[in-house]
Amino acid sequence: MMNLSTMIAYGYRHCTPPIKQLLNYTTFLHLHHHHHHLQGRPLSFNSLNLPNLNLLLTGNCLFFRMQRFWIGNGINKNKQMVEHLQRYGVISSIKVAEVMETIDRALFVPDGASAYADSPMAIGYNATISAPHMHATCLQLLEQNLQPGMHALDVGSGTGYLTACFAIMVGPQGRAVGVEHIPELVASSIKNIEKSAAAPLLKEGSLSVHAGDGRQGWPECAPYDAIHVGAAAPEIPQALLDQLKPGGRMVIPVGNMFQDLKVVDKNMDGSISIRSETSVRYVPLTSRDAQLRGY
Ligand code: SAH
Numbered sequence: 001m002m003n004l005s006t007m008i009a010y011g012y013r014h015c016t017p018p019i020k021q022l023l024n025y026t027t028f029l030h031l032h033h034h035h036h037h038l039q040g041r042p043l044s045f046n047s048l049n050l051p052n053l054n055l056l057l058t059g060n061c062l063f064f065r066m067q068r069f070w071i072g073n074g075i076n077k078n079k080q081m082v083e084h085l086q087r088y089g090v091i092s093s094i095k096v097a098e099v100m101e102t103i104d105r106a107l108f109v110p111d112g113a114s115a116y117a118d119s120p121m122a123i124g125y126n127a128t129i130s131a132p133h134m135h136a137t138c139l140q141l142l143e144q145n146l147q148p149g150m151h152a153l154d155v156g157s158g159t160g161y162l163t164a165c166f167a168i169m170v171g172p173q174g175r176a177v178g179v180e181h182i183p184e185l186v187a188s189s190i191k192n193i194e195k196s197a198a199a200p201l202l203k204e205g206s207l208s209v210h211a212g213d214g215r216q217g218w219p220e221c222a223p224y225d226a227i228h229v230g231a232a233a234p235e236i237p238q239a240l241l242d243q244l245k246p247g248g249r250m251v252i253p254v255g256n257m258f259q260d261l262k263v264v265d266k267n268m269d270g271s272i273s274i275r276s277e278t279s280v281r282y283v284p285l286t287s288r289d290a291q292l293r294g295y
Contacts, residue, residue, distance in 0.1 A: 078104045081116040085136050096139045099165045102197045105132065108159040108189075125182045126295050127283055129159045130230065134280065138228055138251050139165055141263055141277065145226035145249045149173040153221070153243065155214035156180060156230035156285060160189030164198035166226065167207035176201070177218045178209035181288045186211045215285060217243040224248055231285035232259045236274075246270055253282040 157178030
């Protein structure tokens with residue numbers, strides 16, 4: 001059995017400011033026994049009985065009551081999810097609310113999963129789709145750098161959900177690029193996007209997803225106004241700093257066991273300013289071999 005410090009929840013705000021605490025609950029997932037049958041399940045109570053998972057969780061009881069309320073009343077709709085995030089102060093931006101309403105999260109989670117629960121979810125290959133409140137937080141931090149015509153890079157694009165949101169925000173004159181190192185996830189993310197409101201952008205070429213090591217960025221469409229990294233880096237990759245435009249912003253979880261969501265601004269003179277937004281838990285930004293070890 002693992003001790004508390006070695007347990008982890010992916011794509012989560014780990015500690016939150018008081019105003020957002022209603023959404024702050026923490027799921028702990030054993031790192032090395034990520035079983036296939038967990039795929040598509042929210043990492044929550046119902047995973048507890050599964051053998052060998054060594055799952056342990058603490059929770060904000062109010063949250064779980066709210067979640068049961070949602071499911072119990074069948075209001076598990078994308079719009080309600082967004083309204084919920086607005087009501088609890090996670091989303092304050094109209095633009096971010098609009099894009100999250102436009103891109104239906106259900107198209108990006110495994111079939112049968114409770115798409116609208118505010119929880120990260122296993123998507124296979126030791127990867128997860130981040131919780132809606134983390135997607136909202138990152139979109140909001142990047143909003144000024146996702147204006148029409150701008151260039152955005154999504155490293156570790158996973159399901160393609162955020163890449164699709166970026167593409168909608170930067171529009172047909174902009175460029176949204178996803179880079180993901182698991183080819184199967186690249187393929188499924190493209191299928192997801194094709195079913196979504198971002199499909200025309202994919203077809204017309206302002207949105208693309210590529211298989212590759214995201215630590216190298218994607219030089220072809222650089223420099224970027226916005227870079228999002230969906231996996232935790234031990235340190236900020238130099239290639240990503242290089243591909244950030246002056247005036248550009250990168251949002252990246254940094255750390256190993258303990259991670260901070262860093263907001264990295266490249267100033268007009270090329271200097272870099274970094275601040276920590278919040279504590280989070282993400283899957284590691286690593287090599288494909290390291291990620292798939294034991295999977
Ligand atoms: N934002 C995504 C997060 C997926 S989890 C979503 O919500 O769907 C993080 C993703 O980063 C995983 O899909 C994992 O495969 C990918 N990843 C990890 N290291 C990587 C690397 N070096 N290059 C590209 N992708 C990487």
